[in-house]
Amino acid sequence: MTQVVKIKDRETGQVSYLETESALALESFVVVKHKKGTHLAQVITSPKEIEANRLPSKLPTFVRQASKRDFQIADENRQQAADAFSDVNELIKRSKLKMNLVTIAFPLDRDHVLITFTADGRVDFRGLLRDLASYFRMRIELRQINSREESKVYGGLGPCGRALCCSTFLGEFPPVSIKMVKNQGLSITSGKGNGLCGRLKCCLNYEEAFYEEAMADFPDVGELIDTQDGQGEVLAIDIFAKTIKVSLKGAVVPVIYTLEEFQSHG
Structure with a gap:
C-alpha cells in the first residue's frame, strides 16, 4: 500500500496523486516536480493508502512545503501569462489558424511555457511555434485539448x-x-x-x-418473458420501484408486474 494525497496544480488545474510519508495538511500548498518542471499545487484530500498497482506509473515528486517566495514567483508568472494572452492571440490571428487560445502557464522554474488551445481538427502550428519561441525566448509546449479538458x-x-x-x-x-x-x-x-x-x-x-x-435481477427491455397472464414483451423496467412493464399478447394496455411476481412465476 502507498500513502498518497491528491493535489491540484495552481496554474493548470491538473489533479494528480502525490506520494507522501508524512501527513500534509488539507488545503496546504506544496512544490512538486513533474517530468516537465516544478509546480505549485494545493493538497485537496487527506492522506489515504492505495494499492500501488492502482496508481499511475509516474507520480510527481514532493520538493518542499510552499514558501512566500514560491507564491511570489507563481504570482509573477501568472501576471506575465495574463499580459501575454492578447499578444499570443494576435500571433494566432496573423498565422490565420483556426484555433482558440485557452491557457498560458509557466512552471515555477520557468524552463518552458505551456500554451493550450482548442480546434475542430488538426492544426499545423509550426509557423506559430517559431513566432512564439521568438516572443517568449524559451521552450514552447503547444497542446491541443478537447472539450472535457x-x-x-x-x-x-x-x-x-x-x-x-x-x-x-x-x-x-x-x-x-x-x-x-x-x-x-x-x-x-x-x-x-x-x-x-x-x-x-x-x-x-x-x-x-x-x-x-x-x-442483473431483471429481464432485458425487448425480451419475451412468461408471466402469470401469459407471454409478453418487456417494455420498461424500474429498478427503484422494482417493477416490470410488459405488453401481453392480445392485451390493449401494458401490465406492470413487481419483480417479486416475475421471479416467483419464473
Whole structure:
C-alpha cells in the first residue's frame, strides 16, 4: 500500500496523486516536480493508502512545503501569462489558424511555457511555434485539448448544482459510454447524459456498478418473458420501484408486474 494525497496544480488545474510519508495538511500548498518542471499545487484530500498497482506509473515528486517566495514567483508568472494572452492571440490571428487560445502557464522554474488551445481538427502550428519561441525566448509546449479538458480549466456548476468533478477532484477522466446512458434510464437524444463539455457525464461511471448489479435481477427491455397472464414483451423496467412493464399478447394496455411476481412465476 502507498500513502498518497491528491493535489491540484495552481496554474493548470491538473489533479494528480502525490506520494507522501508524512501527513500534509488539507488545503496546504506544496512544490512538486513533474517530468516537465516544478509546480505549485494545493493538497485537496487527506492522506489515504492505495494499492500501488492502482496508481499511475509516474507520480510527481514532493520538493518542499510552499514558501512566500514560491507564491511570489507563481504570482509573477501568472501576471506575465495574463499580459501575454492578447499578444499570443494576435500571433494566432496573423498565422490565420483556426484555433482558440485557452491557457498560458509557466512552471515555477520557468524552463518552458505551456500554451493550450482548442480546434475542430488538426492544426499545423509550426509557423506559430517559431513566432512564439521568438516572443517568449524559451521552450514552447503547444497542446491541443478537447472539450472535457477545456471544461476542467474553466470549471463551472454541473446539473447537480455542485462544482464540476473534473475541475475539483478528478485526475484522469473515467471511461463512459452510451451503454451507461441506457442502463441508467437516460434518454440519449435529450442530452441529459451530457455534461457542460457537451460529452457524456463523467459521473455516469460512478453509478454504473450499482445499475449493473441491480439490473442483473431483471429481464432485458425487448425480451419475451412468461408471466402469470401469459407471454409478453418487456417494455420498461424500474429498478427503484422494482417493477416490470410488459405488453401481453392480445392485451390493449401494458401490465406492470413487481419483480417479486416475475421471479416467483419464473
